[in-house]
Amino acid sequence: MHFQHANDLWQDFPQLVAGAISARGITCDASVDRPVAAFGATAAERLAVTPESALPEVQAWRRAFTTMGLKPTQYRCASESLLRRFRKEGALPRIHPLIDLCNAASLAYGIPVGVFDISRIGGNLEVRYADGDEAYETFSGEVERPAPREVVFADDHRRAHARRWTNRQSGHSAVRDTTSDILIVVEGLHESAPADVAKLIGALADELRAVWGVDPVSAVLSSTAPRFTLTR
Numbered sequence: 001m002h003f004q005h006a007n008d009l010w011q012d013f014p015q016l017v018a019g020a021i022s023a024r025g026i027t028c029d030a031s032v033d034r035p036v037a038a039f040g041a042t043a044a045e046r047l048a049v050t051p052e053s054a055l056p057e058v059q060a061w062r063r064a065f066t067t068m069g070l071k072p073t074q075y076r077c078a079s080e081s082l083l084r085r086f087r088k089e090g091a092l093p094r095i096h097p098l099i100d101l102c103n104a105a106s107l108a109y110g111i112p113v114g115v116f117d118i119s120r121i122g123g124n125l126e127v128r129y130a131d132g133d134e135a136y137e138t139f140s141g142e143v144e145r146p147a148p149r150e151v152v153f154a155d156d157h158r159r160a161h162a163r164r165w166t167n168r169q170s171g172h173s174a175v176r177d178t179t180s181d182i183l184i185v186v187e188g189l190h191e192s193a194p195a196d197v198a199k200l201i202g203a204l205a206d207e208l209r210a211v212w213g214v215d216p217v218s219a220v221l222s223s224t225a226p227r228f229t230l231t232r
C-alpha cells in the first residue's frame with residue numbers, strides 16, 4: 001500500500017510539506033496523559049500571545065482554502081478547529097489514546113494531523129482533486145458526494161476518507177477500539193513548514209515508541225519524492 005499526493009496538487013501548492021507515519025500494534029488501553037498535557041501546555045502558551053487565526057500555520061491554510069473557493073471562516077482546517085475549541089474550553093474531549101495524542105500534537109504545532117485505520121482503506125490512498133463520484137461517509141453514517149475538484153483523500157475503491165483536504169475526516173476509516181495498524185498524515189503550507197513538519201513527525205514517532213512500544217516508519221514527502229509505502 002502507498003500514500004501520496006497527486007502531481008497536480010503539488011503543482012498548485014508547491015509550498016506543501018507533507019509527512020507520514022505508519023505503525024502496527026496500536027491498542028486502545030494506553031495512557032497518553034503525559035504527552036497530551038505537554039502538548040496542551042505548549043498550545044496554551046502560544047494562544048496566550050497569538051490567537052489561532054493569526055498563527056502562520058493557520059493563515060497558510062486559510063489562504064489555501066480561499067484558493068480552493070472555500071470561505072476560510074466557514075470551512076476551517078482541522079488544527080484551527082481544534083485550537084478554537086481548546087481556547088474556549090481549555091481542553092479537548094478524550095476519544096481514543098491515539099486520536100488524543102494526535103489532536104494534542106496538532107494543537108502544539110498548529111498543523112493538521114490526520115490519523116487513519118489502515119484496515120479500512122481500500123488499496124492505496126491519494127490526496128487529489130475529486131471527480132465527483134467518490135463516496136464519503138460521515139460519522140453518523142450518511143454518505144456524501146464531494147464536489148468535482150474538491151480536494152479529498154481517496155482510495156482505490158473511490159471512497160473519500162477526508163473532505164476539503166484538511167477540513168473533515170470520514171467516519172469510515174476513523175480510529176476505533178479495534179484499530180491496530182495506522183497511518184498518520186501531517187501537512188503544512190507555511191514558510192517554516194519544512195522544519196516544523198519534520199519536528200512534528202519526529203515528536204509523534206517518539207511518542208508512539210514510548211507509549212505503545214511500536215517501531216513506526218516515517219518520512220517527509222515532497223514533489224520529487226511524493227510516495228510513502230507501508231505494509232498492512
